[in-house]
Amino acid sequence: MGLVTEMEYRNRRERWRFPGRGNAWLVPLVLLIGIAALDLSTGEDFRTISWVILVPSISAAVCGVGTTVAFTLLSLATYLAVDNVWPHEYRAGLPDFLLLAFGGILAVIASAVRVRRERQGLHMRDIAETTRRTVLRPLPPDWAGLEHAGVYLAADTDARVGGDFYDIQPGPHGTRVLLGDVQGKGLGAVETAAALLGTFREAAYHESDLVTVADRLEVRMCRHRGHTAALGRYDGDRFATALLLAFPKDARDAVEVINFGHEPPLAVGPRGVRPLPGGERLPIGFGDLTGGAAPGAGRGPAACRERLDEDETLLMVTDGVTEARGPGDVFYPLLDEVARAVAADPGRAAPRRLVRLVREGVLRHTGGRLGDDTTVFAVRRLPEPQSEPRRPSTTGRPSPS
Structure with a gap:
């Protein structure tokens, strides 16, 4: 009977506490690197660094709260580092930075809500499993x-x-x-x-x-x-x-x-x-x-x-x-x-x-x-247990022939 055991329940909780099992955290990381590289490789008429707002959102969907916070901060730091490479007249500036910070806060909240619901769902499955084992x-x-x-x-x-x-x-x-x-x-x-x-x-x-x-x-x-x-x-x-x-x-x-x-x-x-x-x-x-x-x-x-x-x-x-x-x-x-x-x-x-x-x-x-x-x-x-055969007596010795 396929069951959710206590060990599986703990493993799933740990899955969302650290970067996702199965390397789910690689998805927002690759996206962040790709956006930064694309912004640096294109001209000043096509700036893409503001797209980094997608990184906390993706992290909120596949990672835990702590990982989402980390990607929000990393996105902000990447934004400042890449944007300051450009001359002043071509920088995206403070408005996009504030937008990214606001989007990161929303992503962290969304991640917290998702993780809480998942834990409630796992808890209900655990209760159902306990009920099943009682019956x-x-x-x-x-x-x-x-x-x-x-x-x-x-x-x-x-x-x-x-x-x-x-x-x-x-x-x-x-x-x-x-x-x-x-x-x-x-x-x-x-x-x-x-x-x-x-x-x-x-x-x-x-x-x-x-x-x-x-x-x-x-x-x-x-x-x-x-x-x-x-x-x-x-x-x-x-x-x-x-x-x-x-x-x-x-x-x-x-x-x-x-x-x-x-x-x-x-x-x-x-x-x-x-x-x-x-x-x-x-x-x-x-x-x-x-x-x-x-x-x-x-x-x-x-x-x-x-x-x-x-x-x-x-x-x-x-x-x-x-x-x-x-x-x-x-x-x-x-x-x-x-x-x-x-x-x-x-x-x-x-x-x-x-x-x-x-x-x-x-x-x-x-x-x-x-x-x-x-x-x-x-x-x-089950087969009826067989009584063990008696061991031969060793109290006496046969006389030598």
Whole structure:
């Protein structure tokens, strides 16, 4: 996921504090030298030294405040030096000097305003990144016995945050995984995603039954909508599609799946690609339509336990992938692309390589123009640790033959 890290933020601030990174300060310097040389090489009927007023203006556009001040002073000094070379009757004189000084002051002010706005913009991006990391918290490598990889691409590249979410939660009853997509965009979708993730992290740890975890998510959505309604924000139509998975401790060749109206996960391995069915439910937030999992209602449908070999990776995506449109308004062929790639190279079933394959495929298919937030997440069980073989006893010595 392309991100603005804290180090990049500091580097960008330093970029405008000293002559620009990438030698941007060379542009006004070359312009200053060129104007002075042109003025000295032309006759008295064609004086160009007054054009030096362009130098602070260019500096204000590409350099920092300190550099703009330096070029303003250098321009004034160059003006005096070059103008005094000419006889008195051909000098541009005091009026142009005052004009240059006034233009330099305006350039410094303009540079200060530009730098301030840029820093505010970087600060807002940093806040968006912090929000994204709060919702999509970083996952440690090989977390909870799973090899995992994920990428999140926001359709709004400035906001860098949306309604897609995923997480892994280990617990005493096994490892649970959640991936989902909140309907809508903006802060409302982010708030809903954060509410669902908070409930998942608690329920997935404490509840022994995956169905109970699913019911808790449905109740949380109802409570969240009631809270936003009490605040005067209509959120009654908000819902989320999601996949809720469990990797039981007692069965390493199985996974439990509850599907809240989402695209089914794909089991990807050396033997091919197959969609996994799941305990089908309506999207989170529609449970009251069937009388299940709403506050005070009974339990929802049971989870579906499916076979999952240890060399198979579970690939999960949001509709930003399945509904990505390319030339001719054609949807991205996820299943065909993955099946073709894994058939040519079974090693591509590894989570990291698989996520990279889908990410690059979607960006290539859409020409980099994403119409919706896009999340790709893949998990695979880590091999069961092997106990170390016992070392031979060295307490006694064999008798010599």
